[in-house]
Amino acid sequence: MARYILQKAGQMLITLLLIVFIVFIMFELIPGNPARIMLGMNASQEQITALELELGINEPLPLKIKNYFAGLIQGDLGRSIRFDKPVGELIGAAAPTTFSLAIYAFILIIVLSVPLALLAARKQGSFFDNSIRFVTETTLAIPPFFMAIILMLIFRTTQLGLSSGQGNLASPGFLRQFLMPALAIALSRVAMAMEFLRDAIIEQKRMFYTRAAVGKGATKSRILFFHIFRNSLVPFVTVLGLILAEVFGGSIIIEQVFLLPGLGRLLVTAVEARDFPLTQGIIILIAIVVIVVNFLVDLINQFIDPRIRLSDVKSEKSNLWTQLSYKLKFRKDIKR
């Protein structure tokens, strides 16, 4: 078990380093003088030189990499040019909104997808199953921002009571205020989670141990929750971990629609102003959260299914990825 965790932690670290490196190297690719681009056309030569010094633009690449990583480890993400404040401070102010929204959407995805999957899996290929899948497939095709606009049109409102300040999980009335944005993100992702759980349940239903449980005299609900659900949990949890990146992507857009003062708004401002340190900081933060959560997913899975520790999980997971990016339906329709 310890070996498994270490192996996973090692993979996580490598992935983290890679992502930081990718984001960092982009900065090197800026055509022309980065300082001039960031400060705009009206900047004076002194300002540019000062920024060049501050960012260490003219230092050799290895030193720059070293400095950047050293700063990152100390939690120093640099200084925003647009706002003239430390990036950490800006992110700290905006992050609670985004994270609250993402968590809310995430919970909505689980709350919506589990019952739907259970209902759909009751009888494969039934009218009910097909219609649930058709509807969720359609919501999957609706981008979150269009979903938000549809929701606005349906409920005839753009105002969510969020006139000022930022809401987060702790603020009163959060659930009601954030319902629409969270729903807009969640609805487009429910389909994926739902389908994976449904397929897993249908697959587990065919397993021999389910039949054996009937032979034990277990009732239908007991079989479903004690046996099948538990066995379907591993792919479901894994998919939830993989959806997380999409949920963050969705919340960045949705913040723009509902004018929520979160990371997404900050990021759009930063990109428009070519404020590179801020852009880097936000992207790295989101990537770190996604990677760490996926590491936790691996740990959880390993507690659910002890076999994972032994087998090569890598292939299992990448298989799941294939299916996700491919929305593979485990339809092993057996023709009799």
Added chain:
Amino acid sequence: MQNDLTKSEYILKVEHLKVVSAQGAELVRDVSLKIKPGEIVGLVGESGSGKSISTMAIAGILPEGISIAQGNIFFKGQDITRITAQDRCKINGNQLGIIYQDASQSLNPLIRIGKQIDEVLKIHTNLNPKERRNRVYGTMRAVNLSDVEKLAKRYPHELSGGQRQRVLIAMAIINNPELLIADEPTTALDVSVQAQIIELIKLINFSRKTSVLYISHDFSTVKKLCDRVYVLYQGIPVEVGATTQIIMQPQHMYTKLLLESIPTPEKRGQHLMIMRARTKDYRGSATNCLFAERCPKVFERCRQELPDMYEMCDGHQAACFLLDK
């Protein structure tokens, strides 16, 4: 117990069972069988003969799309073909224990062994956790598992094939069922382990007075274990009788050929009798002797009529026109 038996002298009585798939194929055509209390009955046949499907029908675990079309199954005098799901849950695992062919797949991979055995008690009894635990350990010891405290905390994938099969048996007998259905419990095992499992089933039958319905395609294990044997061919029993009668004096050509094709030391140096292969997979209803296409002694009548069971001597019956005198 005594009361039940006055109602019917058989623990299990199957009458004219017919099982069909959703496409209308007849998987079991016309099976009738009886099991007395304390008896070990064998059900022998090649793959596709419908022996597994019959047992599934008895246990109420037919796969989706396959259903009982005709016939009755009386378990202790009660017809269990048309009972509700709740009543079925009360019988299965309690009065009717089932051992499956593939032990590795019949155990839930994510639940510890002890808990899985315990589940049967949890469903059917009101014992407190301590009593349940003691009984689980007791049953595990009874099926010759050693070091049971440790074993109970293991997961199925950490066990050997023989151990898994024993765990399945423990699960099936923990409530002292009156009938134990063993669906090819030895096929996935090594020969040495096979013998142990056979001995174990014998022991359970002896010590607990459990009737056993033993399904196999392998005459050598049936010979060791069963009191009576039903030979099944394409969903119809072709020969019934005490094991010794059938082994010594097989009457139906199919049984004869089956027994002939077992390589034994006595047949050393001789050619084995080889049955002609089945050429077509006929799934409609039977109008003539189904074995006619492979039978070396086939004659005109075989292709026109369906033979009845002809009784030879007490209890030994076979469905062959050669016996119609």
Added chain:
Amino acid sequence: MRFKRKDKNNQISFAPDVQRAYYRASSINKGAKIQFRIGFVLLAIPLVLFLINIFYRPYDTTSMNMSERFVTPDSKHWFGTDNYGRDIFTRVMSGLPLTIIISIGINLIGCSSGLLIGALSGYYGGTVDYWGNRISDALLSIPAILMGMLFVATFGNGIWQVIVALGIMFIPSYMRVIRSGFLEYRQRNFVKRLQLLGASSGRIIWRHLFPQIRTRLMSAIALGFANAILAESSLSFLGLGVPPSQITWGRMLKDAQGFLFQAPWSAIAPGLMIVTLVLGSFFISNGLKQISQQRSLA
């Protein structure tokens, strides 16, 4: 079926699945057929608009007409007009070519690189596979639009930036599809037999393994097409990526948000176009996937 593994010239086939697929081609299952039908119908709508767009546009896309602001949809303006009195039907129609070009570009980059990396790591495994996986893990942990934003921050707005950034983000999913296909077939006996016969790796990969996963790849491409449209429109909706001078559906939606309740049609029209295209591709992808699954089960 089992006895029909030999082909006409009585040669033993090395790739039984392909052979069997031909036998089964006539019996594409009903589900797949329905999926294809829905998919093609949905895709036909934008296609017709695209063809019309080439030859004829009812109105100018940019000229403003202040006397006809917020006209509700009628026979003259099918989808109504926006805040500058521009005909939305025309604008939606003329946004189509750019969307399709960008999606094709993204998938060209994603598919070709993904095919190369996926084939290598699936066939050779080991270290190549390990690092391929790490890189794709890293790329998968950032949402696609974030990469788009990073590119825009670096290189400024532009169509090429969008195509390259999203193209890179689409590599991992293609890679996974191809890699898992290769992993699955690599262990089959016909590959071992070919290796024993002395076939080169390139030949095995291209002539024997690739055909096995062709349907899957096609399904993945259909899906990638849909996802590319979604990603591109998200970026445009944020006002990044495609320069403002070009008409994109995402930007139309962004603009429409300002007068959503005065003219809901100005948001619904481009939104519906996105959904139609994406859903159509989804259905085609699902149909292809069902066929490929049938084959691999056969």
